[in-house]
Amino acid sequence: MNDKKLNLDKRESYIKSLSNNIIESAVDIVKIEPTVEQINEIREEVTERLQYESSSLLNEAVTKLHPTSLSEMMPEEREERSFERFGKNFRYQHMLMFVSVITLIVTGMPLKFPEFDISKFIVIDLLGGLHNSTLIHRIGAVGLIIVGIWHLIYSVGSKVGRRDFFLMIPNLKDASDFMCRMRYYIGKEKNGPKFGRFSFIEKFDYWAVYWGMVIMIGSGAIMWFKELFPKYFYDIGREMHSDEGLLATLSIIIWHFYNVHFNPEVFPMSWTWWHGQLTETEMKHHHPLEYEEIIKKESLEIIKQAEKINEEENG
C-alpha cells in the first residue's frame, strides 16, 4: 500500500516538472513574457491532461500485463454498481407495515403478560391507561389492514408485484436449496446453494407474515366486532390472536431481525429497506442467479442494440 502511494507521489512530481518544462519551452519559442494568470491557466490545463493520459496509459499497461482482472487488481478505484431490489411502492408498504406492527406489539404484548411490571408501566404510565392502549392498538390494526389490502392490490395490479408474487411461491428448488444449506452447515458441501431473487429464507419470512396477517386481522376483527357473533367466536379469536401474536413477535424478533439486523454480514442493519439498493457484491453473494439473469438480459440487450446500429449503418 505504501509503495503504491510512493509511486503515485513520484508520478505527481514528474507531471509537475514536465508541465513546467512545457511552459518554459513555449515561452522560449514565443519570446513574450506571459502574465501570472496566463501561466497558471496553461499549467492547470497541462497538468490535468498529463494526469489523465498517465492514468489511462497505466490502465492499458495493466490490461496488457493481466488482461482479465483489472477490476480485481484495483477494486478501490472503481465505483460499485448497485441494483434496485425493492421499488418505492414496496418500500412504503414495508414502512407502514413495520410502524403498524411495532405499535401493535407494544400495545398488545402487555395485555398478554399483564402480570409483569413493564406491561403495567407501558399501559398505565406510558400510554395512560387501558382505553388509550386499546385505541392505539386499533389504529395500528387499521395500518396493518391497509398494508394487507395495499399489498394484495400491488401483487395483482402492478407488473413488479405480480412477478415478485409468482417468484415468492415455494417450489422444489427451495426444498433442494434447504437440503443443500443443511449439508453446507454440517460441512458436507463446500458452498451453499445459489439463490435467485428470493431465497427460501426470504420466502419463509414472507409467508410467515402472510399467515400472520390472515390470522391476526381475522381474529382481531372478530374481537373488534364481538357483539355481532356468538361469544365462542370471540373466545376462539382471542386465543388465536394471543397465541399467533406471540408466535409472530418471536418470529420477527428471531428470524427477521437475525437476517436483516444481527447477521454479522449486515450488522447493525441492512439499509435496503430505506434505499432499496443492493451492491453488485451483495447481489453476487446473496442472489447470484438473479444477478446472472440480469447480466445476461443486459448483454442480450446490448447485442440487440449493436445489431440494430449495424443494420442501420449498413442499410
Add this chain to the structure above:
Amino acid sequence: MKQLCITITTTILLVLLFPGRDLNALEKCQICHSKKEIHRSEMTGRKIPLYVDESIIARSVHHDKECTDCHSDINEIPHQTVKKVNCRRCHYSGNLVGAPDGQMYDQYEHSVHGIAVLAGNKKAPVCQDCHGTHNVYSHETVESKFYWQNIPKTCGSCHIEVYAVYSESVHGRAVAAGIKDAPVCTNCHGEHNIKKHDNDESRVSLARVSQTCTECHGPQGVVNKYNVKTDRTATFEHSFHGIGQQMGSKTVANCASCHDYHDIRGEDDPKSSVYPDNIPQTCGKKGCHPGASAEFASGQQIHINPKSEDSGIIYYISKAFLILTVLVLAGLFSFIIMDLFRKAKNARAKR
C-alpha cells in the same frame, strides 16, 4: 360505752352485709330495674321500658362489671338525665382495664360508620348497634348479635333492603342453612374497617372486589368443599376483563358486575344474573356491551380456561399453537446457530 359498742357492731354488721361493691351495686340497681313494668314516660307519651334482665347481663362479657361502670353519669336516685353509654371509656387501643386491645377502635373511626357518626349522623351505628347493649355476648354465643349466623340480621336492622336481597342469595341461604363457610356481610365488607364501595381501600371497591371474592373462590378457596369451581379467579384474570382490571381500568367488569353483589345466585337459579337465559341481558347492560346480540352470550361458556379440556375447541387451538410455536422457534434457533457456526468457521479459514 354501751352506745359505742352498738355503733361499732352495727358498722361491722353493715360492712359484713355489704362487703363488695360489685354484687350489691347490681342488686341495688335491680331493686328498681328488675321490675318489668318500670319505664320512663316521654313528653310525647311514649313509654320507654327500663327493665333490665339480670340473666342477660350475667351471660354477657360484662358480667363482672357494675352498672355505673358503663352508666357513669348516674349519681343520684332517681336519675334525671342518663346519657347513651360511651364504650370508648374502656375500649381504646392500649387500654389497661382489660378490654380487648387492637386496631378495631381506630379502624372504626375511619370506617364509613365512624365517619358518619363523627359527622353528626344520628342514625349511624355506634358500638352498641352492632354489639348490643346489655346483651354483649361473645361472638361464639348463639344469641350474640354478631354470632356468625346473626350478622346479616344485625346489619339488616339498618340495611333492610340489602338484607332482603341477601337472604334470598346463594350466600344468604347457605348461611341460613348453617354452612359456616358461607359469607355473611362482614366476610366481604369487613368488620370495623367497613369503607364505602367507592373508596379504593374498601374490600368491595372496583379495585379489590375480585380479590375479596378470590379469598373463597380462588384455587385455595373454601368453596372447593362444596363442589363450586375454584378456577374462577384464574379464568377471570386471564379474561380481557381481568387484564383490564390489572391495568387499572375502572370500567371493566369485575366479579360483581356479572354475578351481582348482594343478589348473587347460582347459575341454575332462573333469577340469577348468570342463568343462561339471563346472560345476554347481563352482558348487554348499559355501559357494558349494549350492542350484544342475543346469540352473543346465551348459553355460552363464560369463564374460559384454555388449559382445560372442558374449553373444547379453545383447548385444542391453544395446544396447536403451542406446538407450532415450539417447533417454529426450535427450527429458527437451530438454523441461526448453524449459520453462525458456519460463518465463524469460514472466518477462521480465511484468516
